[in-house]
Amino acid sequence: MILHTTEVMPLPNYRLFLRFNSGQSGEVNLADELEGEVFGALRDPALFATASQHPVMRTVVWANGADLAPEFLFELLQGQRQQQAA
Numbered sequence: 001m002i003l004h005t006t007e008v009m010p011l012p013n014y015r016l017f018l019r020f021n022s023g024q025s026g027e028v029n030l031a032d033e034l035e036g037e038v039f040g041a042l043r044d045p046a047l048f049a050t051a052s053q054h055p056v057m058r059t060v061v062w063a064n065g066a067d068l069a070p071e072f073l074f075e076l077l078q079g080q081r082q083q084q085a086a
Contacts, residue, residue, distance in 0.1 A: 003070045004058035010051040014042070016060065018073055028077045030068075038066045 007019035011027065014034060019025035034042045041064050042048045050063035061067040 003074055005053050005060060005070050005073070006058075008051055008053040008060050010049045012045075014048055016051055016073075018060070018077065020070065020074055022074075024074070024077070026077050026081065028073055029080060030076075033068075033076070038064065042066060 001021070004021050005018055006021050007017070007025070009017040011017055013029070014031040015027050015029050017025070017027050030042075034040055034048075042062060047062060047064060051060055052062075053059070054061040054067065057067065059067055059070045060073065
C-alpha cells in the first residue's frame with residue numbers, strides 16, 4: 001500500500017491534524033521542522049494555516065509551494081507518540 005494523507009487540518013502552534021489511508025490519525029507538531037528558506041517561511045502563522053491536502057500528490061502542501069512526504073509525516077507522528085508515551 002502506498003501511504004498518503006486523506007485529511008489535513010492546520011492547528012495552532014505549527015501543528016497539523018492528519019489522517020492517513022492506513023486508518024491512523026493524530027496531531028503532528030512541525031515546530032522543529034520549520035527551517036530553511038522554504039519551510040522557515042511557514043513560521044508565519046497565516047502561511048502555516050494554508051496547509052491543505054494536494055488532490056493529486058495526496059500529501060500536505062502550503063500556499064508557498066512547500067510540501068512534505070506522507071511517509072515523513074507518518075514517521076514523525078509515530079515518533080511523537082512514542083515520546084509522549086515515555
